Amino acid sequence: MSLRNLFLRSLAHHNKLVKIAPCVSAVQNLKYNNYEEKNEWFYYNRKIATALLSAVVISTVQDDQNSKNEKDTLIDAGAKRPDLPTFRAEEVSKHDNKESFWVIYKYGVYDVTSFLPSHPGGEQIMNAAGYSIEPFWNVYGMHKTQEVYKLLESYRIGNLHDDDVADYSDDELWVKEPYRDKRLIVKTAKPFNAEIPPQYQIAHFDTPNELFYVRQHMPVPELSEEEHTVTVTIVGDGTSTISLTLQDIERFPQVTVRAALMCAGNRRSEMNKVKPVKGLSWQAGAISCATWRGALLRDVLLACGLDPRDPRNVERHIIFTGADIDATGTHFSTSLPLNAALAADAQVLLATHMNGERLPLDHGYPLRVVVPGAPAVRSVKWLQGITISTEESPSHWHQKDYRSFNPSKTWETADFSTAPPVYSLPVTSAVCQPLDGDTVTADDGHIDIKGYAYSGGGAKILRVDVSLNGGASWEEAELVTDPAPPRRHYAWALWSARLRLPDPKASTVDIWVKATDSNFNTQPENFDHIWNIRGILSNAYNKIKVNIKH
Template sequence: MSLKNILLRTISQKNKFISLTASAVKVSNEEQYSHGQQNKNYSYKRRTVATALFSSVIVGTVLAEKSDKNKKKRKTGEKTLQAGEKRSDLPTFRAEEVGKHDNEESFWVTYKNGVYDVTSFLPSHPGGEQIMNAGGLSIEPFWNVYGMHKTEEVYALLESFRIGNLHEDDIVDHTDDELWVKEPARDKRLIVKTAKPFNAEIPPKLQIAYFDTPNELFYVRQHMPVPELDQSSHRVTVIVKNGTVRSKEFSLQQLSMFPKATVRAALMCAGNRRSEMNEQVKPVKGISWQGGAISNAVWEGVYLRDVLVYCGVDTQNTVGKHVIFTGSDIDATGVNFSTSIPLDQALNPNGRILLATRMNGRPLPPDHGYPLRVIVPGAPAVRSVKWLESITVSHDESSSHWHQKDYRSFNASKTWETADFASAPPIYSLPVTSAICDPAHGDTVAVSNGFVEVRGYAYSGGGAKILRVDVSPDCGKTWIQAEEMQSDDAPPQQHYGWTLWTARIPVERGQRELKLWAKATDSNFNTQPERFEDIWNIRGVLSNAYHKIKVQIKH
């Protein structure tokens, strides 16, 4: 068939798809988006006008051929298979195998019974990089939201990429998945703990590769789907309840009238290292974080204190008052995420609490609160509410489930039946902790000049600074102090970053195994407890006992 005929068939039978392809042309002049130099596989190159038009020609040809085949089938009475129907002439794949093909080199998706290799279609996708979220998964949830896909032309195009059938046991109902289809793309190096909502930690050896964690590797803790927000239209409302109710609304541009502020702060989930408590004592409820639910970054914005004072908050009369932060993320019942901190904590100049718009010199990523979040340094990360839309000063704490029924402290004897959340204190600060990141438990480690090198992180909440990290090679009989300590230069009471440390541990000739314990001491001279049994609690929070690993030695 000549190129002229191809073009004629394309124009006559593919007008709808060409109009969609126009969106690819429109974005062709946009800047290439990259998730960082460390993750070059996640740079999605925009197509040029010529390439986009050529793609539409190819697509049109496929559709024309499909249309001809279907016409012939109708004439002969042969059944026309619908998109996603099971085909006896193709192999069957399990979901686990499909899930391995989620990158630009090999990109598979499923639709009903069908399995499709759409790798060659990626550059031509009119919706741009959004398709990457479906890698190795079903496209049904996405098509339930983006209804323009549900046409005969697109179904025919999809079937042209058909390679097999999905095993019957792996076919699921996706009618309730629409909330999650617009989630941002994530770095594949993160260790995913839950997919919906998305929660993932940073691998330990990558934790210590950077003092300030790259945005794409910063651990992710979500409670609900990530909301779609626009910085140009986003507003935050400050409400002051004190007999009367006063409120002021700020755009992000209006917030810039306050002095700019920068804070280096690590954020850590209160459940970090929960897995050790769960494994070494008895089961707890919560995401089974290992040591990767902590990351360090430089945050930019304006001080919350300045905004509250501007809005007329009384800085002298703070007893019994709270500041409630409400985000734009919403659960299935329509309730916004919310939590609170005491007003005196919010107004403390040493607290350095930010209304942040930037992270490590760049706008906040969607997973980390774009376009506005509060950063409460030294507190559990749950207090650093993302997608901030309101700040309320009140005599009441937040009434949300996440504040009233979670992130509270209980002793080791409390059970779910005996725990009284109303009387348990909320967690507003974090204890001292540390973890060995390299080597990992079970690794085989080479000896160099009679030593093995051990590296990790240490952190303490409430503005405390790490003074010392000690490592024991003999279950606590002797302790070796870490020689290298990398930390921020902020003083104690205003120190919110983590500390990276390195220790050199002597190894005896012929020694085949090494048990390593690590503990840190902060500027308040608090140190970690030895045993998880003494600090076990039903939610597995504040899990900060000695970090203990065992490695094999290679001489």
């Protein structure tokens, strides 16, 4: 069954439209007409989005430790339960407000009203009011975990009538996903999110494209470099709009920038040990380094008529919109202060190449932004729109995520509207060899240790210190760094150390590592004082324990 027919059938089944108000930027509106002519999906997406929409009801909870404890108790979410009453879809659809908020999953009916204040997806959840969350979960497959199922079932109040159960198994959104290297450590399959194995992080300074970690929010869009365009909109007195082809962008001087991209949630799994956080359970593999080539965004903006001397620029933002689209019909979007791209020394790229090759599908083919030194979420892939505005991006990913909170804030007390967006990254490091729990053979009383270090904002890694005795003493590691000019050290550093065991007869040893950057910022010792509800900026000492074989 086609996706379109599936949604239309479900609409007739429920006999009611979902009320939505997706946030779509001005650039998206400009692009819709042309795009709909090229792709049937875009012709139907708005109709589909109003027919059956769902939002994230349960946040991604992927704590490896908790999952180990629950392997013996598998939750069959949405299965029929004879001990509960039965509801018709019409009755469920009446509970569509913050005072009474019900959703459907398979045969299950759930009253999640009390969960609304702690929902990490913010107002997006309102799209699911009174309807099934299955279509959305088929896009955001990371929700299909035992931890999430258990939480969902805790809100169970009944069963859906047999006549009202719809089939949402259609998988059309994912049939054209690109091939992925089997060596990647998959965190979620739909959307695809995967870490680079640690042994490959230290094997290459520039990570091979097929091993570069992957972070997706939605399905990979199907685009063509011959037909792809990006719309540049400058909002102000007499708003101007210019459409550029890939060939237009490649006529600008081509610049190469070596830069690591790191997810703001890298090493989240370590912070999760202090107290559970919500998000993908990244270990230390959500960072990779590559050489990127493309046009400087600054050059493109100036050619489009943006005046670098305009005093309004200090209050402006640059909004990036991707071609990837979610189940509500909303394109991925985020933004950053305009000066980050307009400054005379800015290195923000409209990249077409990665490590000397055309961008791979997973990494933004045919065009992406690369914002060196910033969280990777700002480096929008599959770029189709650039908007200069006095407003930040209105999207969920900018307004309700990737913002900084102190350790005392909870989902109930956190105010995303006043929290600052994360535009840079703190200094961090990790051990890649050996790994936690490994058995290491001592060589003449020594062990060899390797890893990476990185700092955002163009700061250089000055030093990596390693301790085998709980911080009582430290040894400096040897560094391999990129010979970039000052304040443009966007690549990571690889480090290695050969250290003598403090106790030659010890059967185990703790390895601690910390880095210091050119701003003389050093990693904090523990995660307790930097803990936050989203588990981002997780940069305390990396601490592991290994077994020693003599």
